[in-house]
Amino acid sequence: MNRRRFLRASSLAGVAGLAGCTAPTDSQRQQSGDATSPRPENAGNAPAERAQVTAEPVDVRGALYVPSRSWNTFQMWHDYDESVIERDLGYAERVNINAIRTWVNFEQWVEDADKLERSIDHFLSAADDRGIEVLFGLFESVGKEPTEKNLHATDPLTAPPTQSPSSEVVQRESAWDEPREYVRWFMDRWRDDDRLLAIEVMNEPGWLPTMKNFSEGMFETMAKNRGSVPLTVGSTSLANNADYVDWGSDVLQFHYNFPSDADVYHDLLPQANRLSEDLDMPVYLSEWQRIANFGWGSNETVEQWQPDYASIAPTIHQHGVGNFFWSLMVKPAYVRYMRKRGIINGLFHEDGTVWNEADAKAIKAMSGDPELDVEQRREWPDWARKVKRHAHGR
Secondary structure, three states: OOHHHHHHHHHHHOOOOOOOOOOOOHHHHHHOOOOOOOOOOOOOOOOOOOOOOOOOOOOOEEEEOOOOOOOOHHHHHHOOOHHHHHHHHHHHHHOOOOEEEEEOOHHHHHHHHHHHHHHHHHHHHHHHHOOOEEEEEEEEOOOEOOOHHHHHOOOOOOOOOEOEOOHHHHOOHHHOHHHHHHHHHHHHHHOOOOOEEEEEEEEOHHHOHHHHHHHHHHHHHHHHOOOOOOEEEEOOOOOOHHHHHHHOOOEEEEEOOOOOOHHHHHHHHHHHHHHHHHHOOOEEEEEEOOOOOOOOOOOOOHHHHOOOHHHOHHHHHHHOOEEEEOOOEOEEOOOHHHHOOOOEEOOEOOOOOEOOHHHHHHHHHOOOOOOOOOOEOOOOOHHHHHHHHHHOOO
């Protein structure tokens, strides 16, 4: 597998220039203070050998998952609650979700690796008991610096997602020894675990050179310690994967959260399927949310940014693309600038009611079974209403 083969296949499918998720451009993120770091020492070496994984179509009907009241992935593992995990994965089972995408956390590993190991094993067992495979990511490019204040922040309006690791580590290859040890620690324990769908090196590293270079270095360590579980990268777009196939990626991902209409997906998803066939490897739409046939200006109302998975789920099901929607649990948006505008995501409230009955039925229908008895409650959780009041200007 190499970049040249990817570009040949993607040019046939017309996907090489497609960007996926709504996010800042490279230049915007660089202007925010991100500097370019040196390329990894192995940058000119031959790509890592891919794992021997099946290329046959996989029926992946997944959701992104972070517990409702965790504002970053450090909090998910630092405050790990087995009863919450079992409850939430039980909700996923109710709508026939068979895969979860979420992230482990480097900072929690530094703080207490033994606790993290126990929690990961519990999470995998709880998911397996419910017929759910897990796609675990190891690092995160999105968010604020992982300072003590940011890692533990709980204000619903201002608590940020946190990137992992810090920019100081990402930008200096001499500081990569501890992250490499973390990667080896994870691979030693779970590289052959059949409860895992795949292992992801980082979420969306393609936006800026520093994260991309760090991710390539960490992928090298993953690949040297690979087992039977496929390796992947949380790619923002199909085009970014031109680099990741050279690293040895076994599964391609792309994100497209807010298509303007169903026609966008009717064009894009067949291209993703053809790319999968041409490259003989799975391709997943690993973030999606709803049709958003309006802009990102200041005139949109809070109501326009509520969950509406039913607007696009039938189209995804029609094309049979493995996919993960954002997110299983109802909560204010992950990214703060979206959160402050009153964007809320999710299917299930903590009490098992759903934000939108039509959404829950549309998600379940992707398994071929639309029958579902649920109670709808389109209300912001009490603990998050501060975000709604801010968005309404009161």
